[in-house]
Amino acid sequence: MTLQNTRQLPLKLRASHKSDVRTQFAALCYRLNNGKPEILLITSRGSKRWIVPKGWPMHGVTPGEAALQEAWEEAGVQGKAIERCLGLYSYPKDLEDGTTLPCVAMVYPVRVKALAHDYPEAGQRRRKWFSPKKAAAKVSEPELGQILRTFDPGLLRP
Template identity: 65%
Template sequence: MKQLPISVNSARKTDVRTQFAALCWRVMDGKVQILLITSRGSGRWIVPKGWPMDGQTPGEAALTEAWEEAGVLGKVDWRPVGLYSYSKSVNDENDLPFVAMVYPVRVKSLAKNFPEALERKRRWVGRKKAARLVDEPELAQIIRDFDPKILS
């Protein structure tokens, strides 16, 4: 089965309340590491994520966000590894509900210069530590459970 690009022209992005996230990973010394980035507002540790993009599949949108927010050059798997919910303020509205579909991205390299390089920090950590650092319990569980062997 193959993903199809979506169309977001019929709705405002704030009405969709769905985002696509990238679980950026690599294997170093036989151990899986997860790339976390800081959010622009509070500076807390998160994974790259963003809005659906017209003409892109959800996986492609996750990969685009990984590039823009973390400078990731890599390969996305079109099969999501989970979804998590959270709330967020958008356009002066308080605590809107969101859901983020999480797509694994195998990182080949990290660029030094990328669109949000001056706005974010990046950090490679093991799965257990990454799960402790993120605020969202469902995302933490996805990170703890992630095993790249299932992608083969």
């Protein structure tokens, strides 16, 4: 494999061992507004940058259900998850002890029916609706940006 091919890999991970990489499940929260998709982004608690809700796998819970649970806790989303991974993105997760952990987030669509005013992380984050193109421009991770930019809810139908 040439260096040029290495640069084209979709994930950028810095880990000493492949077992160091952790998986999270992320929610691409969306709604239709006049027939056009809008994507809900939230701010991270620390740096306040725009992100999608995400969290660790949960025992006995499907990846889509875990993504929906994170969307509820972090953004007050009430809706329905679809068990179809839209793609993955990598990012460095900052831990409380000052270290970073390489993570891969698998993205699952969540159709938003309502947003609650009272939810576990209310007051800790901002949330805002964006067009797919604007949402893609707001996030830091290139792979996530590509997933958001090309999101088409019409392709989710069986």
